[in-house]
Amino acid sequence: MLKTFGEILKDNFGWRKQVARLSVFELVKQSRGAALGWSWFFIKPGMYIFCFWFALEIGMRQGSSDPTAPPYILWLCAGLMPWFFMQDMLNKGSDSLHQYPYLVNKIKFPICCIPTIVSGGTFIIQLMLEAVLFVIYFICGMPLDLYLLQVPILLLLMFIFWDIAALGLSMLSAMSKDFANLIKTISTPLFWLSGVLFDVASIKNTFIQDCLLLNPVTFFIRSFRDAFVDKVWFWNDTKFVLCFVLVFVITLVISVFVYRATNKEVADAL
Numbered sequence: 001m002l003k004t005f006g007e008i009l010k011d012n013f014g015w016r017k018q019v020a021r022l023s024v025f026e027l028v029k030q031s032r033g034a035a036l037g038w039s040w041f042f043i044k045p046g047m048y049i050f051c052f053w054f055a056l057e058i059g060m061r062q063g064s065s066d067p068t069a070p071p072y073i074l075w076l077c078a079g080l081m082p083w084f085f086m087q088d089m090l091n092k093g094s095d096s097l098h099q100y101p102y103l104v105n106k107i108k109f110p111i112c113c114i115p116t117i118v119s120g121g122t123f124i125i126q127l128m129l130e131a132v133l134f135v136i137y138f139i140c141g142m143p144l145d146l147y148l149l150q151v152p153i154l155l156l157l158m159f160i161f162w163d164i165a166a167l168g169l170s171m172l173s174a175m176s177k178d179f180a181n182l183i184k185t186i187s188t189p190l191f192w193l194s195g196v197l198f199d200v201a202s203i204k205n206t207f208i209q210d211c212l213l214l215n216p217v218t219f220f221i222r223s224f225r226d227a228f229v230d231k232v233w234f235w236n237d238t239k240f241v242l243c244f245v246l247v248f249v250i251t252l253v254i255s256v257f258v259y260r261a262t263n264k265e266v267a268d269a270l
Contacts, residue, residue, distance in 0.1 A: 001253070001256055001257065001260070004256050004259060004260040005256045007112075008256065011110035012110075012112065012113055015109070015110055015113045018109075018113075019113050019120060022117045023117050023119075023120030023121040023123075024121070024124070026117060026118065026120075026121035027121050027124060041125050041128060041129075042128070045080070045081070045084050048080065049073075049076065049077060049080055052080065052197065053073050056076070056197065057076075070228075071140045073136065073140070074136060074137060074140045074142065074228060074229060075225060075229050076197075077133055078224050078227075078228040079195070079197070079221045080196060081126070081129045081130060081132075081133050082154075082220045082224050083191065083194075083196050083221065084125075084126070084129060085122055085123070085125075085126040085158065085162070086158070086216075086217055086220065087187055088122045089122060089162040089163075089165065089166055090169075090183060090184075090186070090187050091183075091184060091187055093119060093122070093162065093163075093165070093170065094166060094180065094183045094184075095170065095180060095184075096114050096115045096117065096118040096166060097114055097115075097171070097173070097266060098173070098180075100114050104266060111171075111266060112167060112259060112263070114170070115163060115166035115167045115170045116163055116166075118166065119162065119166055123159050126155070127155070130155065133228070142228070147226070147232070148227060150223070150226065150227040150233065150234055151224070151227050151228075154220065154223050154224055154227065154234070157220075158220050161216060164248075164251055164252050165216075165251050165255065167258075168251070168254055168255030168259065169183055171258045171259055172258055174262075175265065175266065190215075190217055193215075194212070194217035194218045195212065195218045195222060196217075196221055200212050200218060213240055213243040214243050214247055216244060216247050216248075216251075219240065219243075219247075222240070
């Protein structure tokens, strides 16, 4: 296991320049032929945010009645922005080997680096969305404080975790179409059950709260809101952090094991 993990790290580091170029090319390919180009990376998330904001704050009046509380739009964006990255990693990241079959079959390219191509391109979009989030943050009159230092830490942690997860998921998706369909199916339930549109702390059932502690989506959603809205350090909740560390280690072990067991058969499966 350790040898395989070392090989994965070595390949990703050794091919980092090629992976970076392919990540940028992935974005160029997605925007090619569109008159608005890269603007579509903002238009689609913007439409989602507007619809949820209008339905929840204007329609259902979910915003806080406390005039000193941060605006609801900021709370909503702080959760939705990370979700867009995680959703793309579940959908595109888990299907990355099918997106680049020529890298598996025709070119000598490390298979473990292919999910990182998708992760890199998706992360570039995420960085642009985070810049927009900071603009919204300052427009809402929020202060520049030390709690914002959590944001780059969380971004790096989110990239590493979902890149690792994408490796295992993409290998299994390449080997089984049923598994690929399963991953695409769970994206919507994860959105509604992970606290993207509600505050997990408001749930009265302690068993459900404990279950959500093991949900990595919930961890990142809540942690970003800690930095932008609640103004607390995400690591203050020791139990929550330890649960994420446990999930991180399990995800890493499973992904490395799956890669070691299937990397020689993937080319035939594709």
